[in-house]
Amino acid sequence: MSANPILPPFPTTRLRRLRRTKALRDMVTENHVSAANLIWPVFVTEVAGADVEIPSLPGVQRYTVDGVKAAAERAAKLGIPAICVFPHSAQELRTEGCERAWDPENISNQAIRAIKATVPELMVMTDIALDPYNINGHDGLVRNGEILNDETVDCLVRMAIAQAEAGADILGPSDMMDGRIAAFRAALEKRGHKHVTIMSYAAKFASGFYGPFRDAVGASGRLVGDKKTYQVNPANREEALRCVARDLAEGADMVMVKPGMPYLDICREVRDRFGAPTFAYQVSGEYAMIEGAIRNGWLSRDVVMESLLAFRRAGCDGVLTYFAPEVAEALA
Numbered sequence: 001m002s003a004n005p006i007l008p009p010f011p012t013t014r015l016r017r018l019r020r021t022k023a024l025r026d027m028v029t030e031n032h033v034s035a036a037n038l039i040w041p042v043f044v045t046e047v048a049g050a051d052v053e054i055p056s057l058p059g060v061q062r063y064t065v066d067g068v069k070a071a072a073e074r075a076a077k078l079g080i081p082a083i084c085v086f087p088h089s090a091q092e093l094r095t096e097g098c099e100r101a102w103d104p105e106n107i108s109n110q111a112i113r114a115i116k117a118t119v120p121e122l123m124v125m126t127d128i129a130l131d132p133y134n135i136n137g138h139d140g141l142v143r144n145g146e147i148l149n150d151e152t153v154d155c156l157v158r159m160a161i162a163q164a165e166a167g168a169d170i171l172g173p174s175d176m177m178d179g180r181i182a183a184f185r186a187a188l189e190k191r192g193h194k195h196v197t198i199m200s201y202a203a204k205f206a207s208g209f210y211g212p213f214r215d216a217v218g219a220s221g222r223l224v225g226d227k228k229t230y231q232v233n234p235a236n237r238e239e240a241l242r243c244v245a246r247d248l249a250e251g252a253d254m255v256m257v258k259p260g261m262p263y264l265d266i267c268r269e270v271r272d273r274f275g276a277p278t279f280a281y282q283v284s285g286e287y288a289m290i291e292g293a294i295r296n297g298w299l300s301r302d303v304v305m306e307s308l309l310a311f312r313r314a315g316c317d318g319v320l321t322y323f324a325p326e327v328a329e330a331l332a
């Protein structure tokens with residue numbers, strides 16, 4: 001590598017000059033994290049009872065509808081702009097046809113309405129995929145072992161409309177079926193939901209880092225096989241970029257890369273190549289690794305902020321993170 005041409009040699013150049021005091025370091029800091037960059041993913045359960053801890057996500061709870069209202073008030077007070085609702089549906093409501101996914105009374109739609117009624121200024125983001133309602137644990141309908149694409153998209157459109165009608169501000173399709181963004185956009189326009197935004201999980205990889213999430217939504221023992229016929233191979237960069245190009249062309253307002261930290265190269269490239277609002281999801285396994293190591297005394301809590309700064313440095317406008325309330329509190 002050749003030397004940077006604008007840098008005169010040592011001792012004219014002493015890069016440590018700018019690191020000497022906190023005031024200087026602060027003045028030349030290139031990237032910042034603020035509460036406005038955070039989206040908080042929360043789990044809401046329709047199984048009666050109280051809020052419960054999720055063992056593989058220490059510090060993260062599965063809320064009842066009342067619990068999620070309190071979480072929403074907390075988020076709004078901390079200046080977090082959006083909360084993302086993930087449903088934990090009752091096991092007996094999971095079917096092969098996934099009909100519960102577009103029921104206006106499913107737990108996700110109940111939570112959306114409850115949050116919007118409690119804190120209207122807080123944006124509510126959703127998850128669109130069939131896995132919380134599917135007896136197979138897959139994001140799409142399964143027939144003879146195949147994950148059906150077009151039939152799944154028809155179901156997802158109904159799911160999207162039900163969420164928009166419940167008051168969702170941001171739809172988050174995480175299913176990775178082909179053609180879903182165009183289908184949602186057309187259906188939203190037709191039904192008068194022209195201001196509902198779509199943040200597509202555009203570059204979503206078939207990752208082992210989703211393990212604790214599947215515990216959280218009660219899908220762990222259920223998944224038959226794996227998600228490799230619809231999620232992107234972790235080895236593929238060009239394919240991920242094609243997914244992003246396609247989703248933007250079909251009408252996504254914002255795009256997401258997921259998981260986050262192992263895929264920062266993709267974040268940077270998406271931001272540079274497309275210039276669209278770009279988000280990363282610091283997923284459950286990333287949270288579990290960091291939080292687990294901190295709780296064991298192996299890492300200090302500073303790594304939480306460092307991990308979020310890395311996303312900003314990689315070009316992300318924002319991050320979905322289970323650390324959102326803790327970080328917003330620290331920044332307040």
Ligand code: PBG
Nearest residue numbers: 129139174209210213283284285
């Ligand atoms: C489901 C979905 C998953 C996540 C978000 N939506 C899991 C999966 O695809 O199996 C993962 C989030 C996380 O790990 O925190 N479609």
